[in-house]
Amino acid sequence: MLHPEELSPVGFGCYRITNTPAHRQALAHAVKEGCNLFDTASTYTQGNAEKMAGELAQAFPQKKLFIISKAGYITPDLFKNNTRFKKKLLLADPLYAAGTPHSIHPDFLRLQLKRSLLRLNRRCLDAFLIHNPEKCYLPSVTTDEKNSSLRQAFAFLEEMVHKGKIRYYGISSNTLPLPEADNPLPPFAQLWRIATETSPDPAFRLLQFPFNFGETAAAISHGKSSLLQQAREQHIITLSNRPLNIYRHDGLIRLGAEFNDTSDTAADEKKVMQLLEAIHRQLQLLGITEDFPVVAAVKEYWNKLSDPQAVAALFTHQFFVFIRQLFGGRIPATVTQLMQEVFDSSNRHTRYNMAQRSRQFIADLIAQGRINATDLYPIAATACRHYLNTGIDHVLLGMRSVQYVDQVKTLFHRPIHANR
Ligand SMILES: NC(=O)c1ccc[n+]([C@@H]2O[C@H](COP(=O)([O-])OP(=O)(O)OC[C@H]3O[C@@H](n4cnc5c(N)ncnc54)[C@H](OP(=O)(O)O)[C@@H]3O)[C@@H](O)[C@H]2O)c1
Numbered sequence: 001m002l003h004p005e006e007l008s009p010v011g012f013g014c015y016r017i018t019n020t021p022a023h024r025q026a027l028a029h030a031v032k033e034g035c036n037l038f039d040t041a042s043t044y045t046q047g048n049a050e051k052m053a054g055e056l057a058q059a060f061p062q063k064k065l066f067i068i069s070k071a072g073y074i075t076p077d078l079f080k081n082n083t084r085f086k087k088k089l090l091l092a093d094p095l096y097a098a099g100t101p102h103s104i105h106p107d108f109l110r111l112q113l114k115r116s117l118l119r120l121n122r123r124c125l126d127a128f129l130i131h132n133p134e135k136c137y138l139p140s141v142t143t144d145e146k147n148s149s150l151r152q153a154f155a156f157l158e159e160m161v162h163k164g165k166i167r168y169y170g171i172s173s174n175t176l177p178l179p180e181a182d183n184p185l186p187p188f189a190q191l192w193r194i195a196t197e198t199s200p201d202p203a204f205r206l207l208q209f210p211f212n213f214g215e216t217a218a219a220i221s222h223g224k225s226s227l228l229q230q231a232r233e234q235h236i237i238t239l240s241n242r243p244l245n246i247y248r249h250d251g252l253i254r255l256g257a258e259f260n261d262t263s264d265t266a267a268d269e270k271k272v273m274q275l276l277e278a279i280h281r282q283l284q285l286l287g288i289t290e291d292f293p294v295v296a297a298v299k300e301y302w303n304k305l306s307d308p309q310a311v312a313a314l315f316t317h318q319f320f321v322f323i324r325q326l327f328g329g330r331i332p333a334t335v336t337q338l339m340q341e342v343f344d345s346s347n348r349h350t351r352y353n354m355a356q357r358s359r360q361f362i363a364d365l366i367a368q369g370r371i372n373a374t375d376l377y378p379i380a381a382t383a384c385r386h387y388l389n390t391g392i393d394h395v396l397l398g399m400r401s402v403q404y405v406d407q408v409k410t411l412f413h414r415p416i417h418a419n420r
Contacts, residue, residue, distance in 0.1 A: 001167070002036060002066045002126070004205060004237050010384050010411040011037030013241060013396035014049040022401055027056045029402045031063055034412040039208070039239070039396045041070035041131055041172075042112050046077065047119050054120035067120060068206070068239075070172050071112035072131035074101045085111065095136045095149055102135040104149055106156035113165060127206050128157065128166040134175045134185040146186055147194060154198040161203040170206030172241070177209050177217035177227050188230050207231050211240030211392055213255065213365060213383065214248055219390050228391045239394045243383050246361070251306025253361045254354045256379040261352035265303070268345035272302050275338040282326050294318045302342065303349035306357070311350050315343050378407035385411065 012030050017023045017040075027038075038056070040049045050069060057065050074096070079086035085107075090097045093105035103109075113128060130153055137146055157169035171191065175183045185191075188207070195204040209227070211218050218227040218238070231238050246253040276299060283289075298319050305311050320339060323331060331339075362379065365371045375382055384395045388411070399405045 002064045004066075004168070006064075007037045007066050007237075007394060008035045008412040009388050009394055010408050011035065011039055011239070011394050011396045013398040014038060014040040014053055015044050015398055017049040017052055017400065018045050019048050019052060023052065026399060026401050026405050027052060028059065029405045030399065030409075030412070031056060031060050031065070033405060033409040035405075035409075036064060036412075037066050037068075037394060037396075039068045039241070041073075042116050042119075043070075043073040043075055043131070046075070047115070050116055050119040054122065058121065066126045067122070068127040068129060068208075069116045069120065069125055070129040070131035071109055071116065072102055072104055072133060072135065074103055074108070095138075095141065095145070098138055098140070100136050100138055102132070104130050104133050104136055104153040106152055109153060109156055113160065117165065124164055125166045127168045127170060128160070129170045129172040129206060129208060130157075131172055132174055133171060134173055134183070137184045139184075141184075143186070146184075147190070150186065150191065150194050151198065154195055154202070154204065158199045158203060166203075168203050168205040170204055170208065170236070172208035172239075174210055176207065177211070177215075177220075179217070179222040188227055192230075192234055192236075204236070206237045206239060208239040208241055208396070210242045210247070211387055211390075211395075212243050212246045213361070213370065213386070214246035214253060215242075216390075218392075232391070237393050238391075239396055240387050240392045241396045243387060243395050243397055244380060251310070251357075252354070253357050254307065255358055255361065255383055257351070257354040257358040259348075259351040259355040261348060263345060263348050265349075268303070268342075268349070271338055271341045271345065272298070275335065275342050278332075278335050278338065279323065279326065286326075292322065294322050298342075302346045304353070305346065305350045307354060308347060308350060311343070311346050315346060380404065381408045381411060384408055 012027065012035055017027070038053050040053050042050065044050070053067050057067065089103060089105060089107055092107050093103050096103045096105065109130075113125070116128075117123065117125060133150070136149060154169075157166065160166045161169065173185055175185055176188065180187050192204070195202040209218055218240075220226055228238060244255040246255060276295065279295060297314060301314065305314065323335070323339065327335070362371070362376070366373045371382055371386065380397065384397060387395050397404070397408060399408060
């Protein structure tokens, strides 16, 4: 078993890892190059990411791997064949009963841990994290209720440590680094207090949160020492996630995004207009005169979206649903073809926008003196090195290809504190 101090500074993030040859090769290549830290979760690709991590460990029995998994999200499929459990959980967990699709109740964590161990084909998980617990807390939830839910969760996790089901536990949270006023989760000092009240020597050893060039809250002192300093004082291991996915008020910056658009914008626009005209004709045929915001949104934003999730949100989850309803499920072939073409061109323009925004962001980093113009390639390695030098113990990177692994492989070996 690996000691936490033996872990690779850069670890493999398994979000969006699927059972494909490319992803399998990337995982195997990372292990061969010395990566021993893998981060997954019960919700990643409906449990497939955990299965892939389990298979990876079996494929390399001679290598010691440290596997982290997480639980907290209640996905719709989970209770499909288990409505009795759902009813039981609704009675047991007041936060879930209040309407959040999330739970950190011991009953739920127990179920998820059991499923994760099965998928990973392990008797004991190296680390089990509560996944984004802030999502449990609707605005009406009181501080006492939050503390009580965390106390119950930590007590369960300590019990699992004593039973040999997990080695360490912790929290992965998107909001933990934020100032208290913006953070639905109790601050770290309070989490640590609850952990030490639960056990004099808690197995609470890991904190995971976003940290990147645009999201640096964990290194900032909000009136007291920074989250990184506080974690270090308690010998807590810090892991940053989303190193290349920088969320800003104006959308996502995907650091290192590359795309040279060769498409013809005028031709793409013509297809959008043809699709909107087909919709307009169908509305007229049905005698509908109402204006639909989703149609206006497509007309305005089809080539201005910030990331693929925004494309999916507008097209897959809204516009295409609207079109299906409009044609009563009998969409003419010409319209179906236009839908595909418009979707593809929107994705192309989005990827182009992402590449432009990334280039501009990197140019700004150089202008601000935050990175050196001579140290740019590959940007993923520059970024990871920078974050490690800022005081983060490990960076989790979604390196879903052999090429991505190659770009950061030198950071699998560097002694953790070497470059600070
Ligand atoms: N709340 C949480 O618990 C939480 C939240 C977020 C992330 N995480 C963990 O942190 C890990 C990392 O986060 P992430 O995967 O969302 O974001 P990321 O590591 O910042 O990667 C974002 C995307 O960048 C691309 N990429 C990867 N390596 C690259 C390289 N060398 N050069 C250029 N592009 C590269 C990949 O997209 P393409 O393959 O499409 O090119 C990847 O999906 C996750 O896998 C997950 O384990 C946890």
